[in-house]
Amino acid sequence: MRNRRTYLILITVFIAVYYLFLGIYLNRLGYYNHESLFFIEKSKILFEGLGNRLKVMGLTTPVLPFYGTVFFSWINPQLAPVIASALGTALLFYVMCTTLIKRTNDDFYLLLLIVLFLFHPGILYSACSGKSIYMVLLFFYLFFFHIIRFYSSNTTFHISIASICLVILVFCDYKFIWLTLFFIPLVLFIATQSLNLGEKETIFRLYQSFNSPALRRKLVNKTFAIYIILFILPLASILIYKMLNLTHANDFNYFIESPYATWSVLSDKVNFEQATSFAHYHSSQISPIVTASIALFCPMILLAIYLFRKSSYQILTIAAPFAFVEFLQIKYDKIFLSQEYFLIFLVLAMLCVTLKVHESRKQLGMKIILSFLVLFQLVTGYFFLKKSFLTEEQDFVKVLFNPIPVDQQADNMDMADYINSLPTNAQIMVDDAIAYQVVAFTHHIQRLTMPYQESYLSSSEAPEHYVNYILVATDQNILTGYTQLNSRYLPAIKKSDGRLSLQKVYETGDWVLYKVL
Amino acid sequence: MKISIPELLVNDGFITPGNREKIENFSARTELSFIKIALNYGYISRKNYERSMSNAGFDFKPVREETFDKEVLDKVELSFADAHLALPLRIEKKKVVTLMADPSDQLFLDFIRMTYNMEAEVIVADDLDITWMTHRLLGEDYVKSAVFELLNHDAESSALTTFSTGQLVFIFLIIGGLAAGLVLNFKNVTIIVNVAMSLFFLIAIIFKLFLSLVGSRFELYQAVGREEVRNVKDDEMPVYTILLPVYKEDKLIKKLIWNLQSIDYPREQLDIKLLIEEDDDQTLNAVRGLDFPAIFEVIVVPFHMPKTKPKACNYGLHFARGKYLTIYDAEDIPDTDQLKKVVTLFDKLPDNYICVQSALNYFNRNENFLTRMFTLEYSYWFDYMLPGLDTLDIPIPLGGTSNHFKMDSLIELGAWDPFNVTEDADLGVRAYAKGYKVAIVNSTTYEEANNEPFNWIRQRSRWIKGYMQTYLVHMRSPIKLIKKIGFRGFIGFNFFVGATPITFLVYPVLLFIFLAYVVFNLAAIKTLFPDWVLFMSIFNLMVGNILMIYVNMMAVFKRRFYELILFSIANPVYWLMHSAAAYMGLYQLIVKPFYWEKTTHGLSKFNSATNVIN
Secondary structure, three states: OHHHHHHHHHHHHHHHHHHHHHHHHHHHOOOOOHHHHHHHHHHHHHHHOOOOHHHHHHHOEOHHHHHHHHHHOOOOOOOHHHHHHHHHHHHHHHHHHHHHHHHOOOHHHHHHHHHHHHHOHHHHHHHHOOOOHHHHHHHHHHHHHHHHHHHHHOOHHHHHHHHHHHHHHHHHOHHHHHHHHHHHHHHHHHHHHHOOOOOOOHHHHHHHHHHOHHHHHHHHHHHHHHHHHHHHHHHHHHHHHHHHHHHHHOOOOHHHHOOOOEOHHHHHHHHHHHHHOOOOOOHHHOHHHHHHHHHHHOOHHHHHHHHOOOOHHHHHHHHHHHHHHHHHHHHOOOOOOOOHHHHHHHHHHHHHHHHHHHHOOOHHHHHHHHHHHHHHHHHHHHHHHHOOOOHHHHHHHHHHHOOOOOOOOHHHHHHHHHHHHOOOOOOEEOOHHHHHHHHOOOOOHHHEEOOOOOHHHHHHHOHHHHOOEEEEEOOOOOOHHHOOOEOOHHHHHHHHOOOOOEEEEEEOOOEEEEEEO | OOOOHHHHHHHOOOOOHHHHHHHHHHHHHHOOOHHHHHHHOOOOOHHHHHHHHHHOOOOOOOOOOOOOOHHHHOOOOHHHHHHHOEEEEEEEOOEEEEEEOOOOOHHHHHHHHHHHOOEEEEEEOOHHHHHHHHHHHHOHHHHHHHHHHHHHHOHHHOOOOOOOHHHHHHHHHHHHHHHHHHHHOHHHHHHHHHHHHHHHHHHHHHHHHHHHHHHHHOOOOOOOOHHHHHOOOHHHOOOEEEEEEEOOOHHHHHHHHHHHHOOOOOHHHEEEEEEEEOOOHHHHHHHHOOOOOOOOEEEEEOOOOOOOHHHHHHHHHOOOOOOEEEEOOOOOEEOOOHHHHHHHHHHHOOOOEEEEEEEEEEOOOOOOHHHHHHHHHHHHHHHHHHHHHHHHOOOOOOOOOOEEEEHHHHHHHOOOOOOOOOHHHHHHHHHHHOOOEEEEEEEEEEEOOOOOHHHHHHHHHHHHHHHHHHHHHHOOOHHHHHHHHHHHHHHHHHHHHHHHHHHHHHHHHHHHHHHHHHHHOOHHHHHHOOHHHHHHHHHHHHHHHHHHHHHHHHHHHHOOOHHHHHHHHHHHHHHHHHHHHHHHHHHHHHHOOOOOOOOOOOOOOOOOOOOOOO
């Protein structure tokens, strides 16, 4: 066992190096995404900015992935998201393998896991893109691991750790708070199962429990207690976080609705607008078909359900994420499901297989089926990314399989290069709600006046007194409607101050830099 | 005397011939007199004994005012007199006036004859009065030893000195520095203090959460399994001493006997000592008034300051016969198999484990709000925190009762510190400092939760004062402490013992400032809480409260006390009571550090069912 653990550590190190190499290589080829750029920009503010940096630190969301990036910023701010995602995914691999080697001595299953982590495009996306999917997957895995362990052990340890994992998960991606909804019926089911009754059938157990006052009281108390133990931490944490948002930003939902707090507000809108501007109909993201898509993306989840066929509440537990994803489709109908929501099923399926595979009597058959499923999933993983509705996912798979430099961020980099060439004492007004992509490539951000600083408001009212340059979004810029500093700003500010004179000094497709004369 | 007392009791039908034989065999093994065994090991009640003696013409005389001669007393050993329930008092008319519970005790009469070269003039008296006289007149050396033994042999560990010079200098330097800082730059110094307090709070709470999670991992671990207990052979069990220090607990004596009788342990191997203070006639009379056999021996603790439980226990230790020893309170209901579990566990553990702590919980948990909150607190403390400390190898502050010791190791440690009002917590740390370990056993003792708020605050003030004392004693030389218990133990000790009183002292201050800020929106407070400090403080206040509430919930969830889970939310109110107690404790630490704030027991109206383990 000790030997296997040593090997496992070595393999994990190898995988981490592999991810790092691949991630840095893709980064050098010019692959970026909104999330990593947003975090790079906020990290720069945190370390170099002048102004209310603590607000940036506290209210930038998702909080934990942001801190994950910040942690590696001392190595290289530009590569920090990639380093975080590479090491985080390697950690996920290690955690999953640890679960596996505790249950089976057969290295074949370990090999399958290694293949999956080395070649699955979705996993590679998680590891090399610099996005926070790694953290979601890790804590999603741990949450379900402890929930399933709770079923067998009935210990407070597992359920409270599950609850803590759920809190972390919610702070990695707020939408996971809705997962709690689908545990509500499940908890009643679990409480019924845990009662000491002779009857085995759930429906009769429920009937018996409800018709005996003592059992009914016990059932109600236990159900309620499990709800509390499982959900009070995530719900209270969200409430506290909302209060912190209220005290510091005067808005309960600042963290999910402000483009200064999270990258997804604008990028989700842009993605949807871009996608719906095409004529074709996106049938695969319609409610019942999502479940079918998931089954196609990760058929191993069907095997997982089969393996748990004798434990009805564990099957319901596996079904909860399906209901959750279907719910997201209805609740956030203008947002496409990203790769993250497909990958959680891959992780869940692997967890279930890990927990159950050693119990199978037909090991050879199981190995053949699993091998086939793993290979199949490598292919579906590729196609799901290639055919994704999200540009950054498509871009990733393009760069991964055609390693030629991409000019995805060329405009932003050009503008940032120009700003970098300006004198060090020049002050540039920038609205990082949309210009974070430029800021991420800019050096010495003390030169930038941004909305997190108190002087920004005065600067936007009377730029000639505070700044030397203004970065304005062009009409071509797809996000131009989401910033104050756009083409409509200039006539307005000139109207209020007739003496203001501006000179266009540099222009790219999305940006124009004006000098205040 | 024509008939011996044993014979008389057999003839009167109070003792069977079989039991008489048992008592005589037991007496031969232990050197205890027949009457001592008969009255203290559950063979005959004192009422029946008195009845039998009275029928035979022996009337018990009141003897407390009898005069005595020191020279006569000097010739008799306390343990011998106590074992025979007899005491020579003075020489009168060439006879030794001797108090005896059994006037037919030939061995003692021979002793008188041989020692004084005179015959005895016997005054028959109640055994409890004789015990009272014996300890009062002969117990001085023992009680002095009980008070000063630790001080004489290990003065550094004694809480007789509350603050060392170094500590006083440190405290006044901090206060002086703070005052100077406030004068020079009030705003910045206050902000620094705010931040320091917030961080301290958060770290302390995260540490407790961590301990709870570590502790909860071992939820299913059974230190001793049922099968192991079933395999225990009664005739191989060692003598087990149980000390029961009581003070004015007359209402609980009957309950106590019932609880003790339920313990599953060979009766003759139990050495149960009820430790009664010299001035506690209430309890003594309650024992005298029992109309069924007692199964404990009464030890009267002579008056000596400080009048504390550890002093009484140290005194009782002089008379203990057991290989192992434990302490219970009068109202305690231990799991019936607890002693067997402990013996089994000691057999399994390495030699350096000298103490086993059982969990404590409450039988009257649903009585009122206070008992519910107390149950929440104890569940989390004993089921999670102590196992957590145990796993991480951090000194365990022992609980007030149900800590089981190896007798020889306890004596080697210097037993309890009579000047420390949480002598148990202190002893736990002292044991770790000497390289010994404490284990946790999967057995619970049910106690009576304090159900009256002022009584609760008094009790808690003593506990918190004791924690302060313990902290001050062991932090006289932090470097030495690190060397003794290691850095991890040192950090654990600071956060667990040191931080506990401080958090309770600081909590109401922070809460008041926060509420004043929220409710009155005071501008002055705003300047002391710039945005970032406010951010941290609110985060700490919220997260800290939530986490502490959550660990309480975890603990009652484990105990399956589901009906209590929501009461965890009331913890912030409960902590305010802790704060009141902490301030009372701090005041007493300064003005009367050794004062033992007595907790009144027996207030519960709940029936305490015996916790039978099958």
